[in-house]
Amino acid sequence: MMKSLPQDARERNRSLVLQKLFRRGAMSRADLARETGLTRVTMSELVASLIDDHYVHEVGISELRRPGKPAVLVDIARDGHRIVAIDLSGASMLAGAVLSLDGDVLTRLRVPLPERSTEVLTATIALAQRLIASCDVPVLGLGVGSPGIIDDRGVVLAAPNIGWGGMELQSRLSDALAVPVLVANDANAAVLAERTFGGSQDDVVVVRVGSGLGAGLLTGGRPLRGGRYAAGEIGHVTVDGEGAPRCACGKVGCLEAWLSVPALHGRLGSSSSEQEKVAVLHQAGERLGTALAPVVAALDLAEIVLSGPPDLLGGVFARATVDTLRARTLAPFHDDVSVRLSEQGDDIVLRGAAVMVLSSVLGVS
Amino acid sequence: MMKSLPQDARERNRSLVLQKLFRRGAMSRADLARETGLTRVTMSELVASLIDDHYVHEVGISELRRPGKPAVLVDIARDGHRIVAIDLSGASMLAGAVLSLDGDVLTRLRVPLPERSTEVLTATIALAQRLIASCDVPVLGLGVGSPGIIDDRGVVLAAPNIGWGGMELQSRLSDALAVPVLVANDANAAVLAERTFGGSQDDVVVVRVGSGLGAGLLTGGRPLRGGRYAAGEIGHVTVDGEGAPRCACGKVGCLEAWLSVPALHGRLGSSSSEQEKVAVLHQAGERLGTALAPVVAALDLAEIVLSGPPDLLGGVFARATVDTLRARTLAPFHDDVSVRLSEQGDDIVLRGAAVMVLSSVLGVS
DNA sequence: GTATGTAAGTTATCCCGCCTAACATAAAGC
DNA sequence: GCTTTATGTTAGGCGGGATAACTTACATAC
Numbered sequence: 001m002m003k004s005l006p007q008d009a010r011e012r013n014r015s016l017v018l019q020k021l022f023r024r025g026a027m028s029r030a031d032l033a034r035e036t037g038l039t040r041v042t043m044s045e046l047v048a049s050l051i052d053d054h055y056v057h058e059v060g061i062s063e064l065r066r067p068g069k070p071a072v073l074v075d076i077a078r079d080g081h082r083i084v085a086i087d088l089s090g091a092s093m094l095a096g097a098v099l100s101l102d103g104d105v106l107t108r109l110r111v112p113l114p115e116r117s118t119e120v121l122t123a124t125i126a127l128a129q130r131l132i133a134s135c136d137v138p139v140l141g142l143g144v145g146s147p148g149i150i151d152d153r154g155v156v157l158a159a160p161n162i163g164w165g166g167m168e169l170q171s172r173l174s175d176a177l178a179v180p181v182l183v184a185n186d187a188n189a190a191v192l193a194e195r196t197f198g199g200s201q202d203d204v205v206v207v208r209v210g211s212g213l214g215a216g217l218l219t220g221g222r223p224l225r226g227g228r229y230a231a232g233e234i235g236h237v238t239v240d241g242e243g244a245p246r247c248a249c250g251k252v253g254c255l256e257a258w259l260s261v262p263a264l265h266g267r268l269g270s271s272s273s274e275q276e277k278v279a280v281l282h283q284a285g286e287r288l289g290t291a292l293a294p295v296v297a298a299l300d301l302a303e304i305v306l307s308g309p310p311d312l313l314g315g316v317f318a319r320a321t322v323d324t325l326r327a328r329t330l331a332p333f334h335d336d337v338s339v340r341l342s343e344q345g346d347d348i349v350l351r352g353a354a355v356m357v358l359s360s361v362l363g364v365s
Numbered sequence: 366m367m368k369s370l371p372q373d374a375r376e377r378n379r380s381l382v383l384q385k386l387f388r389r390g391a392m393s394r395a396d397l398a399r400e401t402g403l404t405r406v407t408m409s410e411l412v413a414s415l416i417d418d419h420y421v422h423e424v425g426i427s428e429l430r431r432p433g434k435p436a437v438l439v440d441i442a443r444d445g446h447r448i449v450a451i452d453l454s455g456a457s458m459l460a461g462a463v464l465s466l467d468g469d470v471l472t473r474l475r476v477p478l479p480e481r482s483t484e485v486l487t488a489t490i491a492l493a494q495r496l497i498a499s500c501d502v503p504v505l506g507l508g509v510g511s512p513g514i515i516d517d518r519g520v521v522l523a524a525p526n527i528g529w530g531g532m533e534l535q536s537r538l539s540d541a542l543a544v545p546v547l548v549a550n551d552a553n554a555a556v557l558a559e560r561t562f563g564g565s566q567d568d569v570v571v572v573r574v575g576s577g578l579g580a581g582l583l584t585g586g587r588p589l590r591g592g593r594y595a596a597g598e599i600g601h602v603t604v605d606g607e608g609a610p611r612c613a614c615g616k617v618g619c620l621e622a623w624l625s626v627p628a629l630h631g632r633l634g635s636s637s638s639e640q641e642k643v644a645v646l647h648q649a650g651e652r653l654g655t656a657l658a659p660v661v662a663a664l665d666l667a668e669i670v671l672s673g674p675p676d677l678l679g680g681v682f683a684r685a686t687v688d689t690l691r692a693r694t695l696a697p698f699h700d701d702v703s704v705r706l707s708e709q710g711d712d713i714v715l716r717g718a719a720v721m722v723l724s725s726v727l728g729v730s
Numbered sequence: 731g732t733a734t735g736t737a738a739g740t741t742a743t744c745c746c747g748c749c750t751a752a753c754a755t756a757a758a759g760c
Numbered sequence: 761g762c763t764t765t766a767t768g769t770t771a772g773g774c775g776g777g778a779t780a781a782c783t784t785a786c787a788t789a790c
Contacts, residue, residue: 001380003378005776006747009374013368013369039750041768066758069755071768072767215663219591225585227665231665238658238693238694291659294658299591300589370775394738395738432786433738434738
């Protein structure tokens with residue numbers, strides 16, 4: 001717990017204004033005052049300070065024909081800043097993008113992931129520099145979604161895929177780039193994207209199925225961090241069942257061994273009939289549902305979002321997952337649990353990384 | 366999100382001071398200033414206002430022999446207020462107590478739980494009134510731990526054991542008692558007691574094994590609420606396994622059917638040999654470990670605390686739980702997971718209810 | 731036993747942030 | 761044209777924290 005100063009109130013109220021504008025779009029100062037409970041006087045001051053910082057601008061006169069002085073609408077200067085985001089979770093590519101404050105991808109840049117782990121940092125810096133240089137308006141910050149265990153200061157404690165351990169990614173990028181840098185686990189970024197742009201509820205899990213398997217969780221609208229920054233690392237939870245596969249980690253029946261994309265492709269490839277393929281996906285969904293049931297019950301989640309190849313996760317898989325979940329939890333509470341595929345597609349980590357910047361720099365999400 | 370005022374800063378800083386004193390014991394104003402980062406001037410004002418409200422008092426001069434004016438120690442007026450707590454989770458008794466601000470039980474009162482659900486409220490009010498009347502110093506508030514699903518305004522949405530549905534417990538008690546009232550689920554109260562008095566970490570689960578089975582979770586030091594206020598309701602998660610029992614809810618293999626106290630007693634009673642009894646407890650622990658493994662991994666918990674009959678949960682059971690947990694999660698992260706019995710005993714809910722009052726009224730925990 | 735140094739706590743004054751009250755501005759309605 | 765209604769601004773006040781300078785009270789050195 002930290003001391004509080006009067007000026008902290010100012011900072012929070014500025015964020016509150018930006019938040020309202022971000023969600024509701026253009027409003028008048030008087031509207032904002034009513035919405036927030038602050039007075040019109042204070043709101044005018046707040047808006048003036050935000051206009052000075054180029055975060056907000058006046059966009060015109062309200063169309064509403066009614067008695068009284070017409071309202072001057074203000075809105076976030078959505079073209080006044082850009083966000084740069086980088087996704088390090090790709091198996092073979094570094095994906096970068098410039099996004100608007102609304103989270104729309106404006107430009108995209110992809111470069112091969114260097115084979116040597118020592119070169120990944122320089123490649124990331126170079127990519128970020130190119131993206132930042134391509135912007136003609138100020139860049140609010142850089143958000144990075146990376147695989148691995150990442151602490152709250154952006155140190156990648158462990159990322160076997162890339163070969164990092166104890167890599168001080170955030171501070172290294174910060175030193176090289178002169179913009180605010182935020183680094184988080186890719187699945188944690190993904191769940192932020194899903195909440196802000198996918199309309200998710202405040203208690204939700206995003207399960208990322210790729211070369212590995214990870215999850216990002218939100219409880220009460222806040223990201224779950226975990227005691228050792230390893231929340232969501234459910235890839236090596238074991239699930240029993242017929243034909244449980246051996247995992248690279250040595251155990252038998254790890255969730256990742258059941259239903260990572262390579263594992264699924266492997267078993268689909270050795271399936272001869274269409275029926276057999278359906279059975280493989282059905283079984284994989286069941287295994288996920290079995291592993292998630294205790295989590296759904298313990299966290300009282302209402303929504304499970306899947307992020308990964310739609311052809312694998314879309315139909316049978318998702319249905320088997322939700323059926324298993326419902327069968328293995330208490331009906332009255334978890335009957336309305338939904339399992340759906342993310343609509344964010346391959347940009348989910350990039351957009352989530354952008355949310356990290358929005359939320360840290362503007363206090364908006 | 367709410368607007369912030371300068372006076373909110375004051376309120377938070379007052380809580381900050383109380384928090385330091387609560388945790389560290391008596392300190393001088395200068396110590397508090399250094400610890401909090403506020404100036405000595407501001408700290409003197411804060412302490413003065415807390416002394417005016419009888420929350421804090423001067424306790425003497427620092428023993429330290431050193432140059433400079435001797436420090437005047439101040440401390441929370443631990444005898445200036447009492448907390449009243451009631452535990453509704455007993456199978457046949459209403460348990461109430463008066464506690465000190467340190468969470469020590471000073472007096473205890475137990476009355477039979479009325480059979481008719483309509484009489485439980487009046488019995489609770491009567492018990493609270495007797496406890497409040499027995500105090501010769503002001504009562505800070507009443508904390509109630511109740512079974513069931515309870516929303517954040519203290520409405521018991523559903524409590525099958527008592528027969529309540531939509532009972533506005535907090536506001537009904539509030540109307541009758543003229544002290545602040547806080548109501549929460551018993552397991553959620555329990556985990557608060559464990560954190561504040563049991564030295565638990567910030568990411569922990571307390572599993573209550575009694576006539577039913579429930580859990581209270583803390584993530585990042587904050588209680589987990591859940592989308593429908595049902596976080597921790599893991600009693601009806603199903604776990605497969607040989608001899609899976611049928612649950613009262615209709616499903617087969619519910620955790621509660623495996624290892625609630627009546628279920629365990631049932632199976633222990635029909636065991637002939639000591640060896641068989643050990644096997645029953647071992648199996649029950651395994652089932653709990655299996656159900657908790659995904660939760661431990663997803664939340665990155667480091668600590669599982671069991672609350673219930675020590676003779677059942679103490680030895681074989683806890684060991685089987687931790688062994689199963691370790692076997693079913695990823696070694697590097699969860700090798701140091703500990704499973705232990707709570708040291709709070711039967712007072713865990715009462716003390717947790719007291720923490721609710723401390724935390725709501727004083728901002729301390 | 732007096733001078734010096736050190737640390738606690740107080741007094742005076744300032745800035746910052748929000749508030750209320752009053753006013754200027756600009757439209758609609760009669 | 762006057763009233764009504766609503767937006768936004770100006771003026772003045774209050775609360776909360778900061779800095780600077782002071783008083784108080786001890787230990788220590790000479």
